[in-house]
Amino acid sequence: GQQLNQSPQSMFIQEGEDVSMNCTSSSIFNTWLWYKQDPGEGPVLLIALYKAGELTSNGRLTAQFGITRKDSFLNISASIPSDVGIYFCAGALSGGSNYKLTFGKGTLLTVNP
């Protein structure tokens, strides 16, 4: 089946620094989604990408759908303590009634004040 490699696994940064994480896939997707999960809660959708090459921002977050359709990155600028959490990428290849989201293993972000 499809595999997603998400990196890095964890990051420790200082408040104010920029962060970048990425996901690569063994096969193509037609949708990339980025989520953030706080402890004990469900994932919250941050950014959704639908077209190869698409670059989308949501406040301090920016994500891009890779041209090859096999990768995506998420950047966080000027990090703040509340950015702490686990970030997951997810890719979907939907066709007709068959829809399945494949998740990366997550990036644990720690922000030191």
Add this chain to the structure above:
Amino acid sequence: GAVVSQHPSRVICKSGTSVKIECRSLDFQATTMFWYRQFPKKSLMLMATSNEGSKATYEQGVEKDKFLINHASLTLSTLTVTSAHPEDSSFYICSAKVYTGELFFGEGSRLTVL
């Protein structure tokens, strides 16, 4: 974004009993919902796809008689963990897909089986 609500958020039960978890789409209709299981510090593992008005589709290795899924309406799917055992203790999360392809998640349900 769309709102998905899960209930209960936490449940503790005795071994051998059954537990039902509800997943509701509050402001949209969801013909398809998904149930995930998540172990500590791990990613989400898809258990099954819940289709309104038809049988759920289970992922390989997931016991359908153990994890009963019912999607009786366009806004409600339920997951029943039958004859629960301590190894069933986990964080269960549901999600629902909107027509644009985005998936919105519930808050999750922490199940502890004693």
